Amino acid sequence: MSTAPSAGPHPVRLTERINRIEPSATMAVVVEADKLRQQGIDVVDFGGGDPHFFTPQHVKDAAIAAIQTNFSKYTAVGGTTELKDAIVHRHAVDFDSDYRREQVCASVGGKHALFNVISVLVDHGDEVILPVPYWVSFKDMVRYAGGTCVLLQTDESQDFRVTAEMVARLITPKTKLIILNSPSNPSGAVMSPADITEVVRLAHQRGIWVISDECYVYLDYTGQHFSAGTLREYRDRFLVIGSLSKTYAMTGWRLGFTLGPAAVMTAVQKLQSQSTSNPTSIVQKAAVAALRGPQQCVEGMRLGYMKLRDHVVGGLRSIPGVKCTMPEGAFYVYPNVSSFFGRSGINSASDLAGKLLREFHVATVPGEGFGTREHIRISYATPMAELDRGLERMRKFFAAL
Ligand SMILES: Cc1ncc(COP(=O)(O)O)c(C=O)c1O
Numbered sequence: 001m002s003t004a005p006s007a008g009p010h011p012v013r014l015t016e017r018i019n020r021i022e023p024s025a026t027m028a029v030v031v032e033a034d035k036l037r038q039q040g041i042d043v044v045d046f047g048g049g050d051p052h053f054f055t056p057q058h059v060k061d062a063a064i065a066a067i068q069t070n071f072s073k074y075t076a077v078g079g080t081t082e083l084k085d086a087i088v089h090r091h092a093v094d095f096d097s098d099y100r101r102e103q104v105c106a107s108v109g110g111k112h113a114l115f116n117v118i119s120v121l122v123d124h125g126d127e128v129i130l131p132v133p134y135w136v137s138f139k140d141m142v143r144y145a146g147g148t149c150v151l152l153q154t155d156e157s158q159d160f161r162v163t164a165e166m167v168a169r170l171i172t173p174k175t176k177l178i179i180l181n182s183p184s185n186p187s188g189a190v191m192s193p194a195d196i197t198e199v200v201r202l203a204h205q206r207g208i209w210v211i212s213d214e215c216y217v218y219l220d221y222t223g224q225h226f227s228a229g230t231l232r233e234y235r236d237r238f239l240v241i242g243s244l245s246k247t248y249a250m251t252g253w254r255l256g257f258t259l260g261p262a263a264v265m266t267a268v269q270k271l272q273s274q275s276t277s278n279p280t281s282i283v284q285k286a287a288v289a290a291l292r293g294p295q296q297c298v299e300g301m302r303l304g305y306m307k308l309r310d311h312v313v314g315g316l317r318s319i320p321g322v323k324c325t326m327p328e329g330a331f332y333v334y335p336n337v338s339s340f341f342g343r344s345g346i347n348s349a350s351d352l353a354g355k356l357l358r359e360f361h362v363a364t365v366p367g368e369g370f371g372t373r374e375h376i377r378i379s380y381a382t383p384m385a386e387l388d389r390g391l392e393r394m395r396k397f398f399a400a401l
Contacts, residue, residue, distance in 0.1 A: 024140075063283065087259070134181070213241045
């Protein structure tokens with residue numbers, strides 16, 4: 001137990017567990033940008049991970065119909081049979097997998113799915129291999145479960161790519177889990193199908209779990225279309241995490257899922273039965289419409305993001321001193337801004353992002369939250385005109401340093 005300051009006579013005693021983790025760095029930027037907005041300041045927001053597209057109309061209609069027909073009761077904890085079948089169907093059509101209903105669990109977003117899976121697999125003293133830069137929540141979820149992250153350093157000159165060989169080097173007798181996230185948030189790096197297959201094979205051979213976070217699998221610009229879920233022969237050792245958030249522009253609806261061995265799904269549903277219970281009933285109906293309905297919207301958004309990616313990378317590379325890899329997926333760029341350290345009181349990515357937000361009103365997320373010190377993350381899920389406004393401000397900001 002540890003003690004936090006309190007205004008009252010009794011100190012607030014929080015658990016050691018909660019003191020092991022930090023608030024999400026991306027959420028912190030959202031709060032900071034909101035504060036400035038409330039003061040009437042026009043902020044260009046490259047901070048959050050929210051698509052600028054709207055949820056497709058047929059998905060919204062399904063939710064409205066669910067309300068009108070009183071689909072408003074509790075459902076099975078891991079989602080309705082209709083939803084589980086829709087998830088399995090979509091994955092089978094898109095990735096040639098053959099999961100069964102008992103191998104899927106729907107949760108309140110991909111983040112919730114990850115939290116559940118990490119909670120049921122990672123114990124005190126377990127090591128978890130995590131590539132850097134990592135999505136902010138992986139590290140804290142592992143710590144909350146009592147595990148230790150073993151960080152896999154990637155090479156910026158190789159576009160932050162993760163290979164099976166790099167993973168293999170970090171395996172010890174204590175390794176319990178390997179977390180893969182391709183396409184990656186924040187770097188946009190995409191692993192080759194051969195490397196994902198090799199990691200899964202190696203892990204299977206050693207009795208290690210793999211989580212393949214595929215929340216951005218539909219936002220891959222390499223032309224490959226691959227999910228670890230196709231690797232049937234190794235399936236008793238890995239889990240695929242999916243989400244409707246980015247795929248269908250449904251971040252606020254909160255619907256994600258896990259595909260994996262039935263025994264793990266039972267444990268995940270046990271945990272979920274003691275916390276959130278089912279994902280919102282109405283959202284489940286909307287999710288079925290998204291998964292079973294027309295899929296052109298998904299490809300339309302992918303092409304839209306690709307144009308934005310090319311534009312923002314071109315813009316950033318034209319700023320003297322900014323180095324920028326070409327992301328192959330997701331909707332983030334992760335430029336290196338370390339050449340500005342030592343100027344105008346800036347000594348870290350946090351200093352730089354803070355100054356950029358306070359003085360030029362552009363919100364970005366400093367790299368420290370993703371495990372690197374020299375980068376900032378820019379989300380380009382924003383209209384082209386907004387991207388240009390932000391780039392213009394950044395150009396002036398960097399020129400003034
Ligand atoms: C890598 C990664 N995984 C999982 C998630 C979770 O998304 P959601 O909880 O909205 O499904 C996110 C969201 O930004 C993400 O970037």
